[in-house]
Amino acid sequence: MLFDRQPAPPGSGLSKQTLWLMTVGAGLVVANNYYNQPLLGLIARDFDVLESEVGIVSMLTQIGYAFGLFFIVPLADMFYRRRVILTIFPFIPLSLLLATFSCSLPWLAAASFLIGLSCVIPQLFVPMAATLATPDKKSHSIGLVMSGLLIGVLASRIISGIIGEYLDWRHMFFFGAVVMVVYWIILIRQLPEVAPAFHDGYAALMRSLRQYLRSDPELRLASWRGACSFATFSAFWTTLVFHLEGPPFHAGSGIAGAFGILGVTGAVVPAILGKRIDQLNKNRVIVTMCAISLLSWLLLGGPGANSYLALIIGVLLIDMALQAIHLTNQAIIFARHPEATNRVNTIYMTSYFIGGSLGTFVAALAWQYLGWTGVSVVGIGCSILMLAGHLLFHRKT
Structure with a gap:
């Protein structure tokens, strides 16, 4: 069959070609979830809706992603992984085309949910x-793929x-659909196979998620x-475009999108950190980065909030901390559960994107009623919750 290939043994190693393919x-794939954010102002004007209403496009994309993480990603522990990936993939360009030809905000919102669901x-x-990586290359391989994801x-x-x-x-959604078709063809030719590690039914697979969550x-x-x-x-990122459209910036979606260049600079962090994460004190890394996240939002919400300099420094710090x-979170959970990497990643990433969707929703409301000051309060609050949770519940091992 077209999707069949001999499975590679775990820990057998990744070729450079395969690692760069992933x-x-x-x-490329994760980018589809974020094309909408600099375009929210344009979409709001096109459909003649409020900025707070159009935030549902970004929110439902992230909720769809969380659904895909929870219900689809665990299947890769149960079925051959190449087959799962190549079966899901055609739904990505189809969802993007649905977004391209949406005639109203509800249609675009539905398409956005499907984009998130399929782009897992x-x-x-x-x-x-x-x-697949050898033990000495595991963290480096995770870090490199994570850098690719974050750059996307x-x-x-x-x-x-x-x-x-x-x-x-x-045009953006249509362009994304074309790119996905091309990449799907390349995957069919080059993606390796991994045999399943779980040999029970789907109900047992999903129950095991609860067991891992409760026990660890x-x-x-x-x-x-x-x-x-x-x-x-x-x-x-959800509210940046609205902030830049108002005084004193009066900038368009192109300027909002250009801020991504700064983030790309910081996206090399996982590739660099992945080579050294096993030698570092992970607790110290986490505490330091939580503090940097809090510092960045204090800067963004402070007296210099209406300057490009504050925004530039803020985005660099936020991206670096995130x-x-x-990467540290994933290095911890994969090392603890090598037999269930997809399932523990499902638990972690579902929580991750639920947090993202709530951040999007609350920030959109904060922007509507309190402007950028309200958004900064949301960012500061989330940073404090992250640091407080870690300090209260971290156990020295």
């Missing part, structure tokens, strides 16, 4: 890299901001940190 692909492929690549998240805003500025938001306090704590950190990240915390 790294680049993680960025990067969360299959990360555990796949962890499974941030570069998507640059691309969509430019296309929105000079064409319109529908470090997994619960990593999930909390991930949710809070992504809430701060989403609060910033990426370092995220």
Whole structure:
């Protein structure tokens, strides 16, 4: 069959070609979830709705992603992973085309949920890299794929901001659909296979998620940190375009998207940190990055909030903190459960994107009633919750 291939043994090693295939692909696929953010102002004007209403597009994309993480990603522990990936993949361009031709905000919101639901492929690549890599290359492989994913998240805003500025938001979704078809063809030719590690039914598979969550306090704590950190990240990026459109900036979607260039600079953190994370004190890394996240929001909400300099420094600090915390979280949970990388990643990433969707929703409301000051309060609050949760419940091991 077209999707069949001989499985590679766990720990047998990843070729550079395969590792880069997953790294680049993680960025290309996850970008589809974030094309909408610099375009929200354009979409609101096109459909003649309030800025607070159009925030549902970004929120439902993240909720769809959380659903995909919870219900689809665990299947990769139960079925051959290549087959799962190649079966899901065609739904990505189909969802993007539905968004392209949406005639109203409810249709676009539905398409956005489906985009998020189908674009969980990067969360299959990360555990796949962890499974196939040799022990000495495991953290490095995870870090490199994570760098690709994060560059995709941030570069998507640059691309969509430019296309929105000079064409319109529908062209962005259509362009994404074309890219996905091309990448799917490449995956069919080159993606390796990984045999399943779970041999019971789907109900037992889903019950095992609860067992891991209940039995492992470090997994619960990593999930909390991930949710809070992504809430701060989403609060910033969802409302940045509205902040830049108003005084004193009066900038368009192209400027909002250009801020992604700064984030891309920081997205190399996982690739660098992944080489050294096993030698570092993970508790110290997490506490430091939580403090940096809090500092960034104090800067963004302070007296210099209406300056480009504050925004530039803020985005660099927020992205650096998010990426370092995220990689450290995944290094911890994969090392604790090598037999269930997809399932523990499901628990962690579901919490992560629920946090992101809540951050988006609350930040949109805060913007509507309190402007950028309200958004800064949301970011500060999430950073404090992340640091407090870690300090209260972290156990020295």
